[in-house]
Amino acid sequence: MQRVGGHGSEPLYGLEATRSIERIAASSLPPHTLMARAGLRVAELTRALAPHARRIWIACGPGNNGGDGLVAATHLHRFSRSMGGLDIVVTLCGDSARQPADAAQALQQALAAGVQIQDAPPSSFDFAMDALLGIGGRRPPEGVLAEHLRVLRSSGAPVLSVDLPSGLDAETGVLMRAPGEAAQAPNQRHTLSLLTLKPGLFTADGRDAAGQVWFDDLGAPPCDGVLAQAQLLCGSPRGGAPLRRAHASHKGSYGxxxxxxxxxxxxxxxxxxxxxxxxxxxxxxxxxxxxxxxxxxxxxxxxxxxxxxxxxxxxxxxxxxxxxxxxxxxxxxxxxxxxxxxxxxxxxxxxxxxxxxxxxxxxxxxxxxxxxxxxxxxxxxxxxxxxxxxxxxxxxxxxxxxxxxxxxxxxxxxxxxxxxxxxxxxxxxxxxxxxxxxxxxxxxxxxxxxxxxxxxxxxxxxxxxxxxxxxxxxxxxxxxxxxxxxxxxxxxxxxxxxxxxxxxxxxxxxxxxxxx
The missing domain is CATH 3.40.1190.20 (Ribokinase)
Structure with a gap:
């Protein structure tokens, strides 16, 4: 796992490229492996970002993004049972009977571990996890999911988004907002981008919605055949480096x-x-x-x-x-x-x-x-x-x-x-x-x-x-x-x-x- 924003550049992959990389990576691994790795990384980053939190709310959606959140919830629940003093609150939006196979398996494991699923967000929390919508969320959220997202966006507590802030277009950085909803401040926001870095995290609404971006490739091998959509410029490229001035130069030497x-x-x-x-x-x-x-x-x-x-x-x-x-x-x-x-x-x-x-x-x-x-x-x-x-x-x-x-x-x-x-x-x-x-x-x-x-x-x-x-x-x-x-x-x-x-x-x- 790495914090994004150091030196050099990073490749950015759009929706179809990310899905291609995911398919290629999953084809060489046992079932559910990528989700198991993703959920573990999310749990690890949560513990690093919120070591003193007493109550963590994990908002899970109906798809595989919610499955990543459920795996993370299982790890955090086990940690709280062994260490004590940590309350894990999990909510699940959508019909669990229609979950994808990976997310359904993650729910079964969470319930077997003793994770309790609630219907509504807690009245207060020290840290929240946004696992409502991933890269596939192309339509404005409605109903209970929209209400959960409203609470997350208006929270003053730190929020960690799983892969992508819910409602953010992975390619354009445009954030779907409810009517009258104000622009989001970047304070206390983090995003763990999984498998690939997405262009939308770094332009338009993306920088405010995502906050500090982290990245984990989940151990997937490089996919040379998949083209990046863009490059993230994290440091001055070689062509932009300051010119080293020779002693035997003059003002005309520098244009x-x-x-x-x-x-x-x-x-x-x-x-x-x-x-x-x-x-x-x-x-x-x-x-x-x-x-x-x-x-x-x-x-x-x-x-x-x-x-x-x-x-x-x-x-x-x-x-x-x-x-x-x-x-x-x-x-x-x-x-x-x-x-x-x-x-x-x-x-x-x-x-x-x-x-x-x-x-x-x-x-x-x-x-x-x-x-x-x-x-x-x-x-x-x-x-x-x-x-x-x-x-x-x-x-x-x-x-x-x-x-x-x-x-x-x-x-x-x-x-x-x-x-x-x-x-x-x-x-x-x-x-x-x-x-x-x-x-x-x-x-x-x-x-x-x-x-x-x-x-x-x-x-x-x-x-x-x-x-x-x-x-x-x-x-x-x-x-x-x-x-x-x-x-x-x-x-x-x-x-x-x-x-x-x-x-x-x-x-x-x-x-x-x-x-x-």
Missing amino acids: EVVVIGGQDIAHAGSGMTGAAVLAARAALHGGAGRVYVALLAEAPVETALRWDPICPELMFRSVQALMNTALLQSASVVCGCGGGELVAGILPSVLSQAPTLVLDADALNAIALDSRLQTRLQERRSSGWITVLTPHPLEAARLLGSDTAKVMSDRMAAAQRLSDRFAAICVLKGSGTVISAPGRIPMINASGNAALATAGTGDVLAGMIGSALAIPAGTFEQTVQRVAGAVHQHGSLADRWIQRAGAGHLTASALAEHAC
């Missing part, structure tokens, strides 16, 4: 970043200069040798920002001075951060001149509204140029001609559609950021937390990606790995921030300062 955006307040009274400056600061602290900033304005403005007193190293240029220059063609260009309405006017030139391009925010919105810009974006593939799109769900929906709800219903599929349509690397931001690229298995980033839910952190990410691409990577795969490394580093900064005692509120400025 250049150009940030274009930051619409001036003189245009329609809507100023977004800070977004471009945040991206530029992040690129600078991320290690780029030189960083240029080009702010958008309809005409020269007397009050326009000409230098950054926080980062005087940033070099400001007019947009006109940058167009049709070698710098635009050699640098890593980040375009769109705070670009407002004005960014649409310079996008044709940027799309046709910048071989390495990160498109963010208003640049994405402008492309979504203009079929000609979409065509220019698609044409970049014929030149072998690098394009990275960094949408949040609403921006992704606009690019896909869809809506946010559809994007959130399957984040991995939405990211892949964007990658395939525009031949680009897509970074679909949100809880469990998805990194996709044409012809490659998508990645789900495991780092990051709600501290990133502040204005400007997306601009910082765009700058960090621009910095990661300032030096040519060599192969496209290495480029994807660099982008993934920047995404993971961005989340890791927030993780380290909240771990610091008294760290307080995380601003985008503080995030950019630590983007190294």
Whole structure:
């Protein structure tokens, strides 16, 4: 058994792949072996997580997920009889006469061991186990099962979910909720994923519903013929590792970043200069040798920002001075951060001149509204140029001609559609950021937390990606790995921030300062 979230990456398997692995593993083992192993692991983790609990409620459903819970209940019941002082309360939803063979056998063993089955949840408990629904739970729970699930979700006591939080889609991370039910806080939640890790645990609603994820493969041999649906990015990949700097190097050795955006307040009274400056600061602290900033304005403005007193190293240029220059063609260009309405006017030139391009925010919105810009974006593939799109769900929906709800219903599929349509690397931001690229298995980033839910952190990410691409990577795969490394580093900064005692509120400025 392992705690998920260390280093490297882990394969993630969807519903059909998990069932195939289960069938293959079960075919080489005596009957009921996988369930016996699963229930034992769940019981062991329960004892480790709740060593001082006095009453443990185990909520079992009508299928094999409930069977795992019943096996765990048998082990915990025997432990309580030998040690004393532990009350095991087991409830079973559904018709026991219709249980699958493994679950029926687990129920017989539980009853034979003296486990008592109750109809209703206890009035109070110190620890609970959610064994109601597993990967097969595709319909909203009803009746008694729904009531048990409501008690589990609203409990302030620690809850351990068996394989998957009940009601969570194993592939998309969408959680089935009752009408009016609020989003779930991640406090005191654990999930023991059995046999395989599922993508839904790490994106959309999954991270809050699952809490801390644990994994046990139940001793099943590797199944090389079964393809993973995604990769979980738990640490910076090799391509995202910091560049080791040689003594005999100089600022030109580490590439250049150009940030274009930051619409001036003189245009329609809507100023977004800070977004471009945040991206530029992040690129600078991320290690780029030189960083240029080009702010958008309809005409020269007397009050326009000409230098950054926080980062005087940033070099400001007019947009006109940058167009049709070698710098635009050699640098890593980040375009769109705070670009407002004005960014649409310079996008044709940027799309046709910048071989390495990160498109963010208003640049994405402008492309979504203009079929000609979409065509220019698609044409970049014929030149072998690098394009990275960094949408949040609403921006992704606009690019896909869809809506946010559809994007959130399957984040991995939405990211892949964007990658395939525009031949680009897509970074679909949100809880469990998805990194996709044409012809490659998508990645789900495991780092990051709600501290990133502040204005400007997306601009910082765009700058960090621009910095990661300032030096040519060599192969496209290495480029994807660099982008993934920047995404993971961005989340890791927030993780380290909240771990610091008294760290307080995380601003985008503080995030950019630590983007190294």
